[in-house]
Amino acid sequence: MNIRKIITITENTLTEGGRAVDPQHRVAVVAAVIENPWKGQGFVSDLGPGIEQNASDLGELLAPRVMAALGSAAQAYGKAAIVGLDGEIEHGSALIHTLKFGDHFRRAANATTLLPAVEKRAAAGTVFDIPLKHITDATIRSHHQSIEVRIADAPHPDEILIALAASTSGRPQQRLAALSTEGRK
Known part of the structure; x- marks a missing residue:
């Protein structure tokens, strides 16, 4: 795996x-930000070896x-894969x-739910939103x-940007009722 850079962002x-x-x-x-492991290979039917290696x-x-950047226990988390224009969205998804x-x-977050994700192919500097959900109950x-x-x-x-995000709590000042309070008709 060829890593060009690692970026850490915190927001309080x-x-x-x-x-x-x-x-x-x-x-x-x-x-x-890594070199796309499938760069220059054309359409690759079996992405398995690149997944195994990376x-x-x-x-x-x-x-x-x-988790170190968060500095506290995570309550919500998510992930992203942004693939450079010469790659396929499937390359990011595969990783x-x-x-x-x-x-x-x-394991690091003591979580059990699926990680919500965003993935897309885009040029350098694109803006993307990483979705986050609760670590043990996505509802x-x-x-x-x-x-x-x-x-x-x-x-x-020829690169892929792979990111993880975590938050210490739910949305600031959240005040929506719990999903369980809504009846279905």
């Missing part, structure tokens, strides 16, 4: 709706870094939609949130 929300957020809402993102190592690299990748984050609405990310020089056409 101190006020929302004109009121203090207590405790502060913190979101951390850690992204690795997915677990990426998860092992990113999961502890995002992040496998237990070899995701289980590193689940908890207060934790459905997202963080907007932009890395100015990534991904290059």
Whole structure:
């Protein structure tokens, strides 16, 4: 795996709706910009060897870094794969939609739910939103949130940007009723 750079972003929300957020809402993102393992190969029918060579190592690299950047227990989490223009969306999906990748984050966050994800093919500097959901119950609405990310020089056409995100709580000042309070008709 050829890594060009690793980026760490943290966001702390101190006020929302004109009121203090207590405790502060913190979101951390850690992204690795890697050379696309399938670059220059044309259409590859079997992505398995590239998954085997890279997915677990990426998860092992990113999961502890995002937890350290968060500095607290995670309550919500998510992931992203942004593929450079010379690659396929399936290349990013192959790396992040496998237990070899995701289980590193689940263990680090003490999580059990599926990791919500965004994946797309885009030019360097594209803006993307990483969706986050609760780490043990994806139906908890207060934790459905997202963080907007932009890395100015990534991904290059032959790269993939892989990112993990975690938050210390649900949305700041959330006040929607629990999903269980809504009756179905």
